[in-house]
Amino acid sequence: MKYFQPEIETASREYLHALQSARLIKMVYNCYNNVPFYKKKFDEMGLLPQDIKSIDDITKLPFTVKQDLRDNYPYGLFAVGRDKLKRIHASSGTTGKQTVVGYTEGDIDRWSQGAARALVAAGGKKDDYVHISYGYGLFTGGLGLHYGTEKLGATAIPVSSGNTKRQVQILQDFQSDIICCTPSYAMFIGETLKEMNIDPKTLPLRAGIFGAEAWSENMRKEIEKVLDIKAYDIYGLSEIAGPGVAYECEEQTGMHICEDYFYPEIVDPDTLEPVPDGTYGELVFTCIGKEALPLIRYRTRDITALTREKCSCGRTLVKMLKPRGRSDDMLIIRGVNVFPAQVEHVILSLGMEPNYQIIVDRVNNLDIMKVCIEMSDELFSDSVRHIEETEAKIKGAMQTTLGVSAVVKLVEPHSLPRSEGKAVRVIDNRKI
Amino acid sequence: MTIKQISVFVENKEGRLAEITNVLAENQIDIRALSIADTTDYGILRLIVNDPEKAVKVLKEAKLTVSPTDVLAVGVDDTPGGFAKAIGVLSEAKIGVEYAYAFVTPTVGKAYVILRVNDNDLAAKALEAAGFEPLNQSELFS
Incomplete structure (x- = not known):
């Protein structure tokens, strides 16, 4: 045939x-x-x-x-x-x-x-x-x-x-x-x-x-x-x-x-x-x-x-x-369509400041999406356990909304790059 | 009878700890005790300083995430079993210890333990009843 x-x-x-x-x-x-x-x-x-x-x-x-x-x-x-x-x-x-x-x-x-x-x-x-x-x-x-x-x-x-x-x-x-x-x-x-x-x-x-x-x-x-x-x-x-x-x-x-x-x-x-x-x-x-x-x-x-x-x-x-x-600005992560706006929506819905950056890499041919979020006084605690609970909560909400898992990383405030006042939201390191 | 501990969020980046402690040095802030809780991605620097209010202010100005917490500082005998005795009191009173760290002072025979517990008042009462004396901020730096 x-x-x-x-x-x-x-x-x-x-x-x-x-x-x-x-x-x-x-x-x-x-x-x-x-x-x-x-x-x-x-x-x-x-x-x-x-x-x-x-x-x-x-x-x-x-x-x-x-x-x-x-x-x-x-x-x-x-x-x-x-x-x-x-x-x-x-x-x-x-x-x-x-x-x-x-x-x-x-x-x-x-x-x-x-x-x-x-x-x-x-x-x-x-x-x-x-x-x-x-x-x-x-x-x-x-x-x-x-x-x-x-x-x-x-x-x-x-x-x-x-x-x-x-x-x-x-x-x-x-x-x-x-x-x-x-x-x-x-x-x-x-x-x-x-x-x-x-x-x-x-x-x-x-x-x-x-x-x-x-x-x-x-x-x-x-x-x-x-x-x-x-x-x-x-x-x-x-x-x-x-x-x-x-x-x-x-x-x-x-x-x-x-x-x-x-x-x-x-x-x-x-x-x-x-x-x-x-x-x-x-x-x-x-x-x-x-x-x-x-x-x-x-x-x-x-x-x-x-x-x-x-x-x-x-x-x-x-x-x-x-x-x-x-x-x-749509990203395709392991076959799933992801818009940066969805990530922002999750962050805002958790009552957090939308200071974030999405970094996409392809590791061993699998897409890995990392969401870096700036630490704030509200999220911070002197206890590692509390911070880990916060990270897990963000991760769970990302999975539910995006339909794909993300690595969540909390970073220091003001550490994410901003160019001309507008944040650089996505860094896609995949060479396709 | 508690003292103020200052916690600072530190990303695991080369030189970061040096930069943060420099901020304190430049502002003449004296560190009495410290501990670092570390994870793969970040650490929490916990400090006992002579002027916590000023420390919070200058660290925030340096765009750091800072959080003050009330903790207990207790003097124990600098002999075998000194710390065990204090912890035993808390254990008997069913008070949970989140973390603890110790330091010594020039006074011979005394060591000090910083305790982060789930209930400061209850812990202070239990320790006092057992003959321990939680210190206040000024005692710590006298």
Whole structure:
């Protein structure tokens, strides 16, 4: 099997253009009629659904940002009632509130097609065992690849994340062919194999699909070595669907976007004007194949470029390059989205002064987030026990709000750097 | 009958302790006793000084985190079993000791113990009843 859906993945540009146009028109009516937020925006701009006649008219449409999801928390942007909803997922927001997304049965089916395309592009077959070590739950990683595996007709092993020695045992005993997880966790599993004196060549594992965080070409080589597999990148975000929005083929020079469902644009993040292919800018998606949460021109904040150059794999779907960074301050820590504002929110909620700094390092291929907080008269005590209790309380609150653990370090007052009166909040030492 | 102890938050950085004690030296503050509680990342410097109010003021001016605490200072015999006797009194009265440190003075035969307990009044009464005399600030520096 070379493609999961050759009729789409190798379709002509003309066919895709017609398909995208028809879907955009349908989507715009859905938004106008069923999402008051969009109707209001259209009315303010003097725009009517009938003004959109093809995909080329997409630039007439307004943008949507993460704040819009927050303002309409939790279900305000949904275009369907709960009778049509099939599933909810969520990702962390900036101030404690999560970004909530919904799917109809059709939405899950289309997302699963994307994930199945990714599996096939990574050499997946119907008789494969797919070992899924992404977390299962509100995070889209686990269930996204799980449904993609079932869509393909392969066998899903829903291991979820954690307990690495057990992961290794399952890789050995259950004969997993493909593994799906974050790249840093793949490295960690590889290192665990080494510690356990297991030669990766003795495992049947032949490919891995890794996403949810940025990783470099060097890390790809490392993972390929420690696990003795071929490593593929996958892209997705819950607002659009989840993993499978875009995926790598054997050429590994970018990720093919499922543009029949998720229409991409690259815009200049300052002017919001579209930029030509090959130019880096902010990636924007319009969910032309979504019913429950049909976001129009959603700004992902990921900085990347598109290429429509012919791909040796035969797929005609546009490719996006590896994201180079973000146009906002979001950090990705072990696959979890973390905003500095969330850290500040935790500190303020504990009644402490917001004098803090976040330092991110990658130690043995695992992200470590350290939050340094300046000691104050209120926090200080002559007793080590009391200070340790304070540290534990801060650590617990961080874990609860951020969904990822942080190392908390209390430092002397006025010891954190301030430049031009504005604090330097984040130091990211990861070389990705 | 308590005395003021001053605690200072010290990050584990080279030269930090020297800088802090220099602040006290420059301001003519006399240190009678000290102890350092250390952890991996930081330490707590605990001081008994002749002028705690001035010490707090100058340390705060040097942008340090300072906290004054009431502690007990008790004279014990500088002989084997001297400290054990005082601690035994507190133990019998079921008074918890958070930490303690000792120092000697030129007066031969006497040692002094700084005690941080969970109840100063109760501890002082128990010690007095057993013949110990907690010192006040001026006695400590006379």
